[in-house]
Amino acid sequence: MHCHLQHISQSITCRLARITLLAIVLVGILSVRMSAATPDRGQGISDTVEEEFRQRNGSLFTDWPTPRAVLVITGELDGYIEPCGCTGKENQKGGLSRRQNFLTALKSAGWPVVAVDLGGLVKRFGRQAEVKYQSIADGLRQMGYSGIGFGPADLRLPAEELVAAVAPVGNEPTPFLSANVGLLGLDANITPRFRVVEIGGLRIGITSVLGNSKSGEIRNAAIEVTAAEAALREVVKLMQPGLCDHYVLLSWGNPEEARSLAESFPQFDIVVTAGGADEPPSKLPVLENGARLVELGHKGMFAVTIGFFDTKDDSIKSQRVPLDARWGEAEDMIDLLATYQRQLESLSLEGLGLSPVRHQTGRRFAGSDACGDCHAYAYEVWENSSHSYALTTLEDQEPRRDSDPECLSCHVVGWAPQRYEPFEGGFLSMQKTPHLAHNGCENCHGPAAAHAAVERGDVRASVTERDRLREELAMSIDTPESKTKAISNCLECHDLDNSPEFDFEDYWPSVDHTEEVTEKTE
């Protein structure tokens, strides 16, 4: 065979055949790459799921050839590390897990990716927000983010917590950056003022600012904030105009501020702004100077992807990407969430700085079993409703959420639902207050310990006082005013995030416990 090959290789015909063979195989390989080019789902997601969410939330990257690079922009997570809302995650959007899988899908399709975040990782403050900020910062590092800005709510956290979360880890540079915000001073250089990323043969310059409209909210003497425009003037010089193919400005202010900065600094061809509507627009507005203005929506439900192409006429395309269930869940982010929940558990309410606050009535809680002693029918209705095992649903989650105040506040008795803190006499733990587990009677009717004590005869009270206590807890939906009040009460927990489909008329029949109140015999 070797002798025959030697003979053959000398012939022109054979050389042509070898070239043809190589070309055909290359075409084959190229078509494989092109056929896998569009990242429309996470790994392991079936056609059925992809189709369902494509119909619900729209197609993605239609007619996109393989880009030179993509810029993925996220922000305004507002603390929603999981999809907005807890009921029916499949129906909700957002969360770090899907975000991670979306980035992975882009990379698996062979698209060079650079990811940036506007900031606004958290919205609340207090110890839980501090722990959450650290968890989110770790998650974004794991995802390989190249630039992360600061929102005003982030900067309300104590400087020492921010420094611990954003400072470089070992030899890895920090992804956090800002032109005009300096933790412990701009000259402490804990975060750089800008970064240039090389990707897909392109150079992309990135910086961020906290808008002047927001800097007044920062009351932290250990954080230096300078005027946005002056800071950008310095940074733009450092970024050396002409060095980069694209310049990205992450501007945490309002859209008007972002437009003004875009006009003052025309080198930024992509300007990301906060303060927009709850969802980003389908198409990016193009400003007069040609810059694209990017809104991200709220709660991290969307990512905006900007593709850079070689074609002259259509060199930039954009796609708003709903982070819905077509992306699936990433194991390492689920592990991160589990670690976060374990931290909350180990800190406990005391470590989270949550001490019970006085209820506006000054009264304390008895627990639903105490109500059931007299209100048997109402108790039976409650027992047969999902309110009666609300805490169990948190325990059954993976990871479990029964140590998370943001979940507990609507799943136990005696908490302020929207402030995520316990009232005096409210649920503390299954060990200390098991009778206050689950979403019970008093969450609607008010604290009933005094009423129950009088009715049981534990406490002597006049008829007037007895009747007054009964009156305080009575609710009805007979008049428009009383019905509005009742519905407002439901909406404390059945809010847009957690119960987007809530309609009182649809939900009421399953908990309707209207009954005649019987006199307790003396």
Place this chain on the structure above:
Amino acid sequence: MKLSLPNPWFVAIIAAILGSLTGSGTALLRATTTPLRTGSFGTRSANSSGPRPVAETPETTYDFGRVSLGGTGSHAFVVRNAGTAPLLITKGTTSCTCTVSDFEGEGEGKNSRTVSAGDEIIVRIEWTGKGEGGPFRQRATILTNDPDQPEIAFAIEGTVIPTWKAEPNGIMVSGISANATSQAEVKIYTFSDQLPHLNNCRITDDSFADRIVVESRPLTQDELQEEPEAKGGFFLSLDIASGLPLGKIRTAVEASFSLGEEEITAVVPIAGIVSGDLMLVGRKWDRRSNALRLGTVSGQTGLNTKIFLTAKGEFRNDVQPRVVDIVPEGLSVKIDPPSQIGGGDVVRIGIEIQIPPGAPPANNLCTETAKQGYILLETGHPKTPTLTIPVCVAIAE
């Protein structure tokens, strides 16, 4: 035995067939396993020259301007069939707060309709202003059998006006010195044409009520202009006295006001931390255990890290740290000159900690058997003249 090769052209042709199958096979597989449409719609017609429906929509976005929180609205979008075959449309999905009403126009069917060629149908989108107020944008989708527009997304946008809004919506007073006073402020905006009347203002937690004094005044015109659509409101300033106990502050300021006949109570949470004048900050500084945790360090490669000492209060400019003692001896410490942060209320001093390569082995890992190390500083602060920084480190050979 000699092997005879086939004709080279034969080889090339076989290679072409194999290469094409390898490359395009994947694409073919993908195309056939990903249905283009599901449900009652057929797949894309292979014959594009025959009759087909064409969905036309003069507008797909509507700006409703302002709506009050809880207010409702609707808009009629028109879908016209400019094609030559019947257009079938079906309700798709919507964002959280908007719904697609029943179709208006000829024909029956609440969730789907057939639109004859040349006819049109009204798709009405309804919404309720929910959430916290501010810019609002929602989408509603309809599905069609137009092969070029299998889904059409309608967007409605505008601004939801709340009843009131606090800016900021929570007051965080970070890093208050126990020895100094502090201030905070919040603006409460109202958006009704009726002007608000403040009835009462108080700190909700009695234990802080005598330490935090609240003053109020109406917002000025300039201040109102900072918030779009605001018509009235109050400026609340909080003076926080010195002498607060070390640790966390958690309370709220409550402003009760009348807006026409409505009585409203705005509650703005206040949180913060009261700390001593000196504080250590850094990635390796463990606030929970109050120790510098360096872990196990290779004696061959060493370590270089930095923490910061911040000083606030009236003696902050007197703080000029000097190293007095270090354990283990393999550590070396360099102290930067003090530097003011921003307006100068806080002074920052960098403390660089090095374990040079070749440092002698040591075990000060803060365990039962390995005592903690430390860096002892003289600070210059009259009330805290020395500062001991516990260090947990092991230097391996």
